[in-house]
Amino acid sequence: DAGVIQSPRHEVTEMGQEVTLRCKPISGHDYLFWYRQTMMRGLELLIYFNNNVPIDDSGMPEDRFSAKMPNASFSTLKIQPSEPRDSAVYFCASSTGGPGQPQHFGDGTRLSIL
Amino acid sequence: EDKVVQSPLSLVVHEGDTVTLNCSYEVTNFRSLLWYKQEKKAPTFLFMLTSSGIEKKSGRLSSILDKKELSSILNITATQTGDSAIYLCAATNTGNQFYFGTGTSLTVIP
Numbered sequence: 001d002a003g004v005i006q007s008p009r010h011e012v013t014e015m016g017q018e019v020t021l022r023c024k025p026i027s028g029h030d031y032l033f034w035y036r037q038t039m040m041r042g043l044e045l046l047i048y049f050n051n052n053v054p055i056d057d058s059g060m061p062e063d064r065f066s067a068k069m070p071n072a073s074f075s076t077l078k079i080q081p082s083e084p085r086d087s088a089v090y091f092c093a094s095s096t097g098g099p100g101q102p103q104h105f106g107d108g109t110r111l112s113i114l
Numbered sequence: 115e116d117k118v119v120q121s122p123l124s125l126v127v128h129e130g131d132t133v134t135l136n137c138s139y140e141v142t143n144f145r146s147l148l149w150y151k152q153e154k155k156a157p158t159f160l161f162m163l164t165s166s167g168i169e170k171k172s173g174r175l176s177s178i179l180d181k182k183e184l185s186s187i188l189n190i191t192a193t194q195t196g197d198s199a200i201y202l203c204a205a206t207n208t209g210n211q212f213y214f215g216t217g218t219s220l221t222v223i224p
Binding site for chain 2: 004042043044056091093099102104105106107108
């Protein structure tokens with residue numbers, strides 16, 4: 001079975017540019033999560049969706065960040081404009097049955113903003 | 115403020131040693147605690163604990179929850195170099211909120 005698929009695997013871009021991260025959850029999973037991981041702050045939840053509807057976006061750092069889930073098999077996380085402090089590994093995860101259930105993580109997107 | 119604290123932050127052991135990792139939580143309306151292992155890439159699920167005192171076991175790994183002490187431990191016996199990873203715990207509540215600890219970095223030396 002295919003796991004959670006994220007793209008791109010790596011992204012290097014200049015400050016001020018728009019960045020779009022993509023995620024395909026595991027088929028049949030009704031919850032999708034976006035995380036950011038840094039050495040300083042560890043794993044932080046940014047936002048999660050249930051049945052394509054955003055449920056909790058309290059972790060989204062600021063208006064420069066936005067996330068969408070137009071259908072059950074695709075989600076995007078967009079940063080516009082990007083800043084060097086956004087450099088991190090961004091993970092997407094999916095689960096079934098709720099946030100309290102085991103989540104399956106993608107391999108992450110390593111983002112570097114110069 | 116709800117939070118999860120893991121200890122130690124890092125640990126270096128020799129192959130064959132037994133290690134115990136700790137996770138303490140302060141979460142209102144607690145529901146479950148989950149352990150993940152993160153090697154070079156994504157975290158992978160290990161255990162989910164909801165009941166106090168019931169040990170979950172998978173090979174050399176085991177974990178138990180103590181709701182009275184608001185904590186959980188993850189034990190690894192006869193450690194191997196492949197156990198080297200960051201071990202994360204997360205606590206959830208009945209309101210579908212969840213909180214990750216910053217992890218324990220385990221290094222197993224041959």
